[in-house]
Amino acid sequence: MRKVMADNERTLRHEMWRRYAGDDWAAFDALPATIRERVAAHAYDAWSVNVMMLWQHYKRLYGRTMRAERALIRYLDYCERLEREAFSSRYNDVYGMDLPHDAACATVLR
Numbered sequence: 001m002r003k004v005m006a007d008n009e010r011t012l013r014h015e016m017w018r019r020y021a022g023d024d025w026a027a028f029d030a031l032p033a034t035i036r037e038r039v040a041a042h043a044y045d046a047w048s049v050n051v052m053m054l055w056q057h058y059k060r061l062y063g064r065t066m067r068a069e070r071a072l073i074r075y076l077d078y079c080e081r082l083e084r085e086a087f088s089s090r091y092n093d094v095y096g097m098d099l100p101h102d103a104a105c106a107t108v109l110r
Contacts (some may be wrong), residue, residue, distance in 0.1 A: 008097055012090055013044060013083060024051035034069050035076075043080055043108045051076070083106070 028036060028048040035055060039046040054072055062068035091099040 004022075012086060016083065016086060017050070019046075019047050020053060021031045022052075024048040027052035032064075032069055035072055036072050038076055042076065044083055045075060046079075078109075 024047070028051075029041065030052060031039065031048070032055075035051065039051055040050060051072075053067075054075065058068040058072045058075075063072065088099040088102050091097075096101070
């Protein structure tokens with residue numbers, strides 16, 4: 001049985017991704033510093049348990065190296081772009097106009 005986590009997330013992320021259960025703080029603390037910095041700057045909650053699972057995958061591919069860290073950061077950047085595009089598209093579908101942040105050509109506030 002999957003544990004349902006109580007949170008205030010009201011975006012469509014649950015439609016896009018699967019959130020894995022676990023201790024978010026322990027997972028965050030176990031990540032390398034560069035990955036923790038990127039997770040903390042993510043436009044949305046990057047779900048630390050999911051990031052830890054990805055980190056374990058990249059470590060198996062590249063070892064515990066800077067190359068693995070850079071690869072994971074690139075992947076997190078890609079996921080963030082997908083999330084922003086999906087949110088913007090949904091906003092346009094619901095309200096019939098561009099997301100104000102996109103209409104203003106604003107960058108992600110970190």
